[in-house]
Amino acid sequence: MVTWSHGLLLRLSRNHPFTNTARNLGSAVAARKRTLIVPDKDADGLTSGAILQKILVLLGLDPDLISSHLLQKGRNIHDESERTAMATHEPEFIFILDQGSRKSAPVIDASHRALVIDHHWALDDDFPAASEHVTACNSPPVATSSLLTYHICSALHEEVATTCDWLCVMGTHGDLGNTLKWEPPFPDMKATFKTYTKKALNEAVSLINAPRRTAAYNPRRPICFRIPCC
Numbered sequence: 001m002v003t004w005s006h007g008l009l010l011r012l013s014r015n016h017p018f019t020n021t022a023r024n025l026g027s028a029v030a031a032r033k034r035t036l037i038v039p040d041k042d043a044d045g046l047t048s049g050a051i052l053q054k055i056l057v058l059l060g061l062d063p064d065l066i067s068s069h070l071l072q073k074g075r076n077i078h079d080e081s082e083r084t085a086m087a088t089h090e091p092e093f094i095f096i097l098d099q100g101s102r103k104s105a106p107v108i109d110a111s112h113r114a115l116v117i118d119h120h121w122a123l124d125d126d127f128p129a130a131s132e133h134v135t136a137c138n139s140p141p142v143a144t145s146s147l148l149t150y151h152i153c154s155a156l157h158e159e160v161a162t163t164c165d166w167l168c169v170m171g172t173h174g175d176l177g178n179t180l181k182w183e184p185p186f187p188d189m190k191a192t193f194k195t196y197t198k199k200a201l202n203e204a205v206s207l208i209n210a211p212r213r214t215a216a217y218n219p220r221r222p223i224c225f226r227i228p229c230c
């Protein structure tokens with residue numbers, strides 16, 4: 001397990017413990033195999049998924065090899081029906097984002113590599129067997145999953161910082177609130193707010209999270225709008 005800390009992120013490099021995470025992403029690209037992204041359905045989870053999809057494509061993975069899976073209402077990744085649903089994608093690489101976690105069997109029965117990126121409270125072994133995991137839960141102020149994903153992916157390709165900054169802000173505001181001061185140890189997002197405006201970004205967060213509050217509860221609509229692969 002890699003425990004995220006703001007200080008560690010500042011030293012992110014090829015020799016950093018995140019190397020394993022980077023290697024996992026790089027392996028998914030190099031292997032040219034089916035890759036499954038399983039994000040939580042709120043703004044933090046969905047933007048984490050969008051950032052992760054972006055880095056995979058930037059690194060050269062064919063978008064046709066990337067699919068996403070959204071859990072049914074009230075289910076978690078450990079439910080048998082969800083394990084079956086994930087397995088039908090026949091993924092060799094699985095990225096579990098912002099889902100919370102507990103000790104469990106491997107994500108699916110078939111051979112695969114899984115990476116969990118999360119910030120919900122968890123003990124060292126609260127993760128699926130054979131998965132790698134990055135968590136922010138031990139390092140207050142706790143970073144969101146989208147911020148973690150953004151940091152990890154920014155180190156892998158320069159375009160992430162310029163094309164996914166707004167996703168990082170949306171996901172982080174979704175979890176931490178839109179009054180968050182983007183002061184150290186959080187990254188400087190002044191340019192992002194200047195480009196997109198805080199108002200537009202916060203409205204987008206409300207729209208992304210809105211389906212969760214309806215009786216129909218159909219978050220697939222916004223994610224399909226944002227992530228063409230699903």
Ligand SMILES: [Mn+2]
Nearest residue numbers: 044098145175
């Ligand atoms: Mn979150």
